[in-house]
Amino acid sequence: MIEIKNVSKKYEDINALSGVSFDMPEGQVFGLVGTNGAGKSTLLRCICGVCKPDEGDILVDGEPVYENPEAKKKMFFISDDQYYYPGSNSEEMAKFYRTMYPETFSMERFSDLMESLSLDKKRRIQTFSKGMKKQLAIMLGIASGCKYILCDETFDGLDPVVRQAVKRLFIHDMEEAGITPVIASHNLRELEDICEYVGLLHKGGVILSKDLEDMKLGIYKVQVVFKESASLETVRNNLKVISEEHRGSLVTLTIRGGRTEVETVISSQVPVFYEVLPLTLEEIFISETEVLGYDFTGITKQ
Amino acid sequence: MTSPESQNSNPVTEAEKMNSEIKNTQNTEKKEVVKTPETPKNTGITFTSLLLEDFRHRRWMLVLSSIVQFFCGPFFTLFVLSRYEPRYNPELSYLELVRQIRDSAETLCGYLAVLALVVAAVGAVIVGFGGFRHLFNKRMTDMINSVPVKRGKMFAVIYTNGLLMWIVPFLFFGAISFIEIAVKLGKYGVMSMVFGHFLMTLAGAAFAFFCIYNLVVLCTAISGTIFNAIVNFVCLGFEASAFYLIVYYMSEAYFQNFWRSAVDYLDISCISAPISGCAFGFLIAAGSETATEIFATPLRTVCFILTVVICIANILIGYRVYVTRKSEEAENGTSGKVYKFVLRFASSILAGLYTAFMVNQIVGYSGNYGWCIFIAACFSALAFGVMDIIQKKSFRAFFAHRGQMILSIAATLIILAVFIFDVINFDNHIVPENNIASATVRMRINNYYWSDNGDGFIPVEGMPGCITWDEASYNDIYSGEVEISAELAGKIMRAEKIYFGEFDPEYGSRAYSYDPVTGRENPLPLDEWSMYYDYAQVYFNVDRNTGLDFLRSYRIADKDLLEEISKTEGYKESNYRLNCGLLGYPESVKITDDYGNAIYTLTYDEVQKFMSVYFDEFNKNFDTYGINYMNQRYYAVQIQCSYEMIYNSYSSGSHYFYILVGEKDTATVRMIERLTGMPVDSFMDQDDLYYG
Numbered sequence: 001m002i003e004i005k006n007v008s009k010k011y012e013d014i015n016a017l018s019g020v021s022f023d024m025p026e027g028q029v030f031g032l033v034g035t036n037g038a039g040k041s042t043l044l045r046c047i048c049g050v051c052k053p054d055e056g057d058i059l060v061d062g063e064p065v066y067e068n069p070e071a072k073k074k075m076f077f078i079s080d081d082q083y084y085y086p087g088s089n090s091e092e093m094a095k096f097y098r099t100m101y102p103e104t105f106s107m108e109r110f111s112d113l114m115e116s117l118s119l120d121k122k123r124r125i126q127t128f129s130k131g132m133k134k135q136l137a138i139m140l141g142i143a144s145g146c147k148y149i150l151c152d153e154t155f156d157g158l159d160p161v162v163r164q165a166v167k168r169l170f171i172h173d174m175e176e177a178g179i180t181p182v183i184a185s186h187n188l189r190e191l192e193d194i195c196e197y198v199g200l201l202h203k204g205g206v207i208l209s210k211d212l213e214d215m216k217l218g219i220y221k222v223q224v225v226f227k228e229s230a231s232l233e234t235v236r237n238n239l240k241v242i243s244e245e246h247r248g249s250l251v252t253l254t255i256r257g258g259r260t261e262v263e264t265v266i267s268s269q270v271p272v273f274y275e276v277l278p279l280t281l282e283e284i285f286i287s288e289t290e291v292l293g294y295d296f297t298g299i300t301k302q
Numbered sequence: 303m304t305s306p307e308s309q310n311s312n313p314v315t316e317a318e319k320m321n322s323e324i325k326n327t328q329n330t331e332k333k334e335v336v337k338t339p340e341t342p343k344n345t346g347i348t349f350t351s352l353l354l355e356d357f358r359h360r361r362w363m364l365v366l367s368s369i370v371q372f373f374c375g376p377f378f379t380l381f382v383l384s385r386y387e388p389r390y391n392p393e394l395s396y397l398e399l400v401r402q403i404r405d406s407a408e409t410l411c412g413y414l415a416v417l418a419l420v421v422a423a424v425g426a427v428i429v430g431f432g433g434f435r436h437l438f439n440k441r442m443t444d445m446i447n448s449v450p451v452k453r454g455k456m457f458a459v460i461y462t463n464g465l466l467m468w469i470v471p472f473l474f475f476g477a478i479s480f481i482e483i484a485v486k487l488g489k490y491g492v493m494s495m496v497f498g499h500f501l502m503t504l505a506g507a508a509f510a511f512f513c514i515y516n517l518v519v520l521c522t523a524i525s526g527t528i529f530n531a532i533v534n535f536v537c538l539g540f541e542a543s544a545f546y547l548i549v550y551y552m553s554e555a556y557f558q559n560f561w562r563s564a565v566d567y568l569d570i571s572c573i574s575a576p577i578s579g580c581a582f583g584f585l586i587a588a589g590s591e592t593a594t595e596i597f598a599t600p601l602r603t604v605c606f607i608l609t610v611v612i613c614i615a616n617i618l619i620g621y622r623v624y625v626t627r628k629s630e631e632a633e634n635g636t637s638g639k640v641y642k643f644v645l646r647f648a649s650s651i652l653a654g655l656y657t658a659f660m661v662n663q664i665v666g667y668s669g670n671y672g673w674c675i676f677i678a679a680c681f682s683a684l685a686f687g688v689m690d691i692i693q694k695k696s697f698r699a700f701f702a703h704r705g706q707m708i709l710s711i712a713a714t715l716i717i718l719a720v721f722i723f724d725v726i727n728f729d730n731h732i733v734p735e736n737n738i739a740s741a742t743v744r745m746r747i748n749n750y751y752w753s754d755n756g757d758g759f760i761p762v763e764g765m766p767g768c769i770t771w772d773e774a775s776y777n778d779i780y781s782g783e784v785e786i787s788a789e790l791a792g793k794i795m796r797a798e799k800i801y802f803g804e805f806d807p808e809y810g811s812r813a814y815s816y817d818p819v820t821g822r823e824n825p826l827p828l829d830e831w832s833m834y835y836d837y838a839q840v841y842f843n844v845d846r847n848t849g850l851d852f853l854r855s856y857r858i859a860d861k862d863l864l865e866e867i868s869k870t871e872g873y874k875e876s877n878y879r880l881n882c883g884l885l886g887y888p889e890s891v892k893i894t895d896d897y898g899n900a901i902y903t904l905t906y907d908e909v910q911k912f913m914s915v916y917f918d919e920f921n922k923n924f925d926t927y928g929i930n931y932m933n934q935r936y937y938a939v940q941i942q943c944s945y946e947m948i949y950n951s952y953s954s955g956s957h958y959f960y961i962l963v964g965e966k967d968t969a970t971v972r973m974i975e976r977l978t979g980m981p982v983d984s985f986m987d988q989d990d991l992y993y994g
Contacts (some may be wrong), residue, residue, distance in 0.1 A: 011630055050447040050629045069347070073450035083441035085359045092358070099355040100449040102347055 001026050002047060002148065002182070007056035008204075009042050015204050016042040017053070022199055022209035024182060026061075026147070029170060031191035031212075032184040033285055034201030040184040041080065043201065044150045047182070048077035060148065073101060076146040080153040082137040084125040090114060090136055091121040097140050104145030113139040113169075117162065131157045138166055142173060151183045155190050167194050188282040200285065212281065219284055220262050222253045224274040231269035238265045242287045254279070254287045347451055352459040356433075360463070363432050367425055368471040374417040375475035379482045382410050400490050407483065407492040411499035414479065415506060415587035422468065422507040423514050423580055429464040430518030431531060434624075436632075438528050443632040453625045461519065461617075468511055476500055499589065506587025513579025513613045514539075520620035523627060524641065526634035533692055534636060537645050541652060542573035548655045555659070556721040558729045558801040561841055561855035565601065572605040575612060582606055635693040646689040646703070647710050654682030654714035671722050675715060682714040683707055730818040732795045737846050741791035743867055744783045744841040783843075784873045791844055793863060800826070800837050800857040815859070838864045893937070893974050901985050902978040915973055937963045937974065937982055 002024040009017040017039045024030045034040045045051040047058055049065045049072045057064060063071040084093055098105040114121050117135055125133065134157050141149045149170075155163055171194070173179045185191050191198070192212070199209040208215065219242070226232055232251060235241065240256040249272075255262050259276060266274050279287070357364070386406040390399055436442035446456065483496050517539055518531075525531035546567070553560040571578040586593050597603045623637075631637050636645070658678035665673070686707045687700035694702065701707070719725055786794075798817050816823035837859040844852035858864060867873065891909045892900040904912055963970045965982075975981055 045444065045629065048448045050444050052628065067452055069450040069452055071450075072448070075448075075450075077444070077448040079441065079444050079448075081441055083439070083445040088359075095358075096355060097449075099351050100347065100451065102351070 001061065002180075003057075003059040003062075004043070004047070005057045005059070007043070007046060007053045007058060009039070009046060009051060009053050011042075017046070018204045019056070020201070020204070020206050021056075022206050024180065024199070025197060026180045027174060027178055028180065028196040029174065029194050030180065030182045031195030031198040031281075032182060032201065033186070033188055033191060033198060033281070034184075035203070036186075037203075038201035039204045040201055041152050044077065044152050044182065044184055047148075048072070048075045048150050050077065073103065074147040076101075076141040076144040076149050078137045078141045078149065078151045078154050080156070082133060084133070084136075086126065087124060089122050089124050090119060093125065093136070094121075094140060094143065097144055101144045101146065106143050106145055109145075110139060110143035113143060117165070131159060131162070134158055135162055135166075138169075142169055145177070147179055149179055149181045151181060151185075153185055154183060155185055155187060163190065170194065188285055189280070192281040195281075198281065215281075215284055216279055217259070219254065219256050219279055219287065220259060221277045221279050221283065222255060222262060222266060222274060223277065224251050224253065224266060225249045225272040226251070226269060227272060231271065234269055235265055254283070349455070349459065352451065352455070353463055356459050356463045360432055360467075363429055363464075364467045364471070366428070367421075367467050368475070370421055370425070371471040371475045374421050375414070375472075376478040376482060378417065379410065379414065379479040382406075382413065383482065383486050386410075403487055403490045404492055404495070407487055407496055408499075410483070411496060411503070412588070415499065415503040416584075418472065418476075418503050418507040419510050419580060419583050419587060421472075422511040422583070423576065425468045426511045426514035427518055427535075429467050430515050431522060431528060433460045433464040434519060434522040435528070437522055437624075437627070438526065438531070438632060440629075440632040443629050447629050454621065457621055457624045464515065464519075465511075468515075469508070472504070472507065476504065502589055502593070503587045506583040506585070508583075509586055510579040510583030513575045513583070513609065516613050516616040516620065517575040520616045520623070523620045523623040524638060525636050526631050527695070530636045530692060533689075534645070537649060539574055539576045541645075541648050543567075543571065543577055544652055544656075545648070546570050546573070548652065548659065552655070552659060552721040553728075555662070557724065559799065559854040559856050560728070561853050564851035564853055569599070569601050569605050572608040572612060575609070575616060578605070578609040579613070582609060635695050642693050643703075643706060646686050646693070646706065647713070649689050650682045650686035650707070650710035651714045651717065653685030654678040654711070655717060657681040658718055674722070675718060678714050678718050679711050682711045686710045729801075729816075730821060731852075732792075732818060733844055733846060733852050735788045735792040737848065738788040738791055739845045739847050741786050741788060741842070741844045742783050743786050743791075743794065743843070743870075745864065745867060746839040746841070782873075783841075784867075784870050786867065786870050790866065790870070791842070794840060794842055794856065794858070794867070795854075797856070797858055797860050797863050800859055840864075840867070893978055901980065902974075904977060908977065912970075912973065912977075915969060937965070937971070 004023070005021055007017055007020045008015070020039070020043060032040050032043065042051065046053050047060075047065065049067065052066045059065070060071040060074055065071045065075070085096070088096075094105075094107060094110045098107060111121065114136075117139065119128075119132060119135060119139070125136065128136065134154060138151070138154060141151070155166070158166065170179070170181045174181065183191060183195065195212055197210070198212050198215060200207040224235075226249075235253065235255075239253075239262060242254040242256055244254070245252040263276060389402055389406065392399075436446045447453070480496060480500055484493055487496075518535060521531045521534040521538060525534050550563055553563075568581055571581050582596055585596050595602070596606045627637070636642050655678065658674045658681070661677050662671075662674050686703075690699040690702050691697055693699070724730075796819050798815050800813055800815055802813055813826045814823045815826055837857045840856045840858050842852075842854045842856060846852055891904040891912050893902045893904075894900055963974065965971060971982055978985075
């Protein structure tokens with residue numbers, strides 16, 4: 001398990017992370033989502049020991065990670081723009097990582113993966129497309145045999161086929177080898193398919209961190225048509241309404257709370273029609289950040 | 303050209319195919335994948351494996367190093383040896399042949415030592431910057447810092463690899479050069495000497511390499527870009543020396559009685575790793591006898607030790623900075639707030655002072671310092687702003703630290719004022735007599751030839767008829783040094799002096815007399831100050847109880863005081879040692895007119911006689927030739943000495959110099975008249991008197 005305890009990090013005068021605390025349980029795909037500049041990359045860089053937090057601790061399986069090779073050899077960091085030595089080919093990069101992860105790196109696995117993705121091991125990496133470079137980084141990460149694979153915007157730039165293949169690989173290795181992929185991304189639809197656990201970052205702090213299903217159970221979207229406007233007021237007073245949208249008489253409410261509680265309050269107002277809909281991760285994200293003032297709906301009015 | 307991603311023509315089919323392949327891969331690997339996190343396959347990351355890995359990614363450095371060292375070693379050796387071969391004339395006697403061969407082997411070793419030093423210096427810069435280049439690239443830094451290797455270990459690996467990339471080719475090609483010399487010249491018994499040279503060259507080059515390499519590593523560790531690293535290298539490597547030089551130049555230019563610094567440049571060079579590394583490296587490479595110069599004075603010994611300490615400190619600081627350095631500093635400017643300020647501050651002052659000094663030198667000494675001060679302020683501000691831009695990588699940063707910029711300008715102007723207006727009262731400083739531990743004095747009575755005591759000409763032992771010209775001492779135009787009492791030293795310090803003040807467009811520099819006790823200064827009358835030969839230059843060296851040397855060069859016109867100095871015990875012996883034997887064997891003596899035209903050339907016998915008469919008379923009438931010589935008319939007598947030059951290579955020729963015969967030296971004057979058959983006044987212009 002990766003434990004993040006009250007971690008803060010500053011870049012000159014900018015607070016990249018301030019007092020972030022949550023746990024990343026092992027054996028699950030952890031999605032790290034957040035607004036632009038929320039500190040996702042910084043957090044990943046701190047977790048893999050690239051950066052040292054100004055305050056707080058990061059423990060990997062109970063061990064501090066910074067400058068600790070024993071903890072770091074359980075982790076492979078795939079940055080959003082992975083570095084490859086100039087003039088090198090995939091095989092040479094694999095050899096590099098084999099030197100760095102001598103206990104776990106499998107050249108055979110790497111070769112097989114490269115073959116299945118139709119990537120030439122001998123081809124110079126600088127002739128690769130952006131997507132191919134991403135594929136290579138992921139293959140290196142998987143072949144490293146590390147327990148934790150930290151992916152920063154890794155799915156960006158991958159075509160849908162490879163994206164699916166990578167997801168399958170992650171799920172397979174998670175089940176078979178017990179790896180824990182940590183994926184930071186903006187693409188919430190992608191994460192929703194694969195992630196079981198989600199941490200939501202905003203302005204360097206954690207808004208929430210929980211199991212995706214639990215998260216969905218605690219927040220609902222309700223489409224409702226009331227006979228009288230007073231009914232809406234009653235709902236507002238009795239439930240935690242995060243947002244509401246009006247289209248004619250149809251009102252769409254985002255409400256925090258248990259499903260039974262929500263249904264009881266709404267049905268008590270005898271609406272003409274109502275339907276409780278599940279929220280996507282993206283909707284949860286928008287709702288949660290809107291509450292914190294991260295809302296640009298007014299941009300079209302200017 | 304087909305796009306790399308356009309290969310998937312049918313995504314669905316391709317996806318299915320890929321998924322099934324991946325699945326197959328997973329099945330075949332299943333056992334291994336499950337095992338990998340727990341079961342180690344290898345022993346771990348060893349230092350050697352990291353070394354090889356690092357080497358794999360910068361093989362080009364080794365190739366470059368090898369190519370350069372090949373051309374500077376075996377290739378050059380073979381080239382020189384083939385050039386020397388025609389010199390080994392079989393008609394020479396065996397001993398002469400051996401001497402020739404030993405000489406050429408020694409010369410070759412000297413060249414090789416210099417080349418090795420150059421390669422070491424350049425190599426240190428390239429290997430140092432190249433090895434730690436990941437610090438200039440965020441992505442590379444992230445990759446290096448994310449792998450499970452301690453930063454200290456990574457540092458050690460990169461550092462060691464850099465070292466090996468220089469030393470392995472050096473030893474290899476050095477050995478080949480050694481073998482080439484052994485094959486060509488080995489039978490003449492030069493091998494022990496060549497081997498000794500090789501070891502000393504290795505030691506010297508290694509020393510230079512360490513000094514420069516360590517500084518480069520430190521500069522890389524504190525910088526986020528290669529440009530900043532180079533700027534830091536230049537600043538840390540040369541700024542302190544540049545400060546020393548500007549203080550020296552300005553002291554010479556603005557202080558009336560500054561002579562030289564108590565600390566020479568080699569002594570002070572320990573403040574610059576590249577300079578001291580190369581200087582001491584050269585001394586070591588030059589051979590065991592020359593290497594003792596490192597320990598020639600206690601100060602130099604201390605400096606050598608300091609150089610070593612600074613060299614080690616540089617790498618320790620570099621290591622510390624590397625280990626604690628934040629990853630995010632890659633691609634930024636320079637790290638460390640205090641350090642950055644010090645660098646800006648120092649560079650700003652240096653730029654201001656150097657520019658002002660240069661302008662002053664170009665425009666000339668005018669006594670009008672307005673422009674000088676204005677330019678110093680402008681360039682000080684400019685340098686400060688530019689350094690800020692470099693450090694912050696933003697043009698907006700020019701005025702980012704206005705307060706500090708003003709502080710730098712103020713510091714520049716204060717330092718400039720110290721020199722221009724003698725704020726520290728340098729020229730009038732008098733050491734209390736009870737602080738004087740010992741004092742020495744040398745005088746120069748304003749004539750180059752007259753004061754030459756012949757030290758530059760050395761008879762060659764065992765080679766009759768030959769003299770050699772010692773270039774170093776030839777330039778020493780000062781008369782001999784003599785110890786004086788503290789009381790006399792006090793008198794010299796308090797005596798009235800002459801100095802040249804403001805510029806007069808008609809007459810040039812105007813002379814003043816000033817009294818250092820009262821600070822009173824009087825312009826000398828035009829007809830007096832234009833005859834500014836009427837003084838003796840007194841070079842004065844006082845050792846204080848405090849341990850600091852007090853060095854001054856005064857222009858003193860007080861003849862009583864000068865005579866008192868000249869009557870000091872040992873003064874005569876130390877100053878007038880000129881004699882015929884010491885000069886070797888002059889071929890001819892020409893008596894010339896005012897314009898150097900020969901009136902008469904003496905025969906060989908006459909030369910010998912003339913020299914003995916001249917020197918007898920000279921020594922007998924020492925006092926006449928001493929201080930009273932000033933204001934006396936003299937006649938120039940040209941002496942031609944044949945010589946053989948033994949300085950790097952053999953050559954022979956003649957050297958001319960003049961002896962000035964004073965009009966009161968009646969014996970010599972009479973002899974000249976007898977020899978030429980003419981009264982001296984007939985060929986010496988009465989209206990064009992020379993003054994000693």
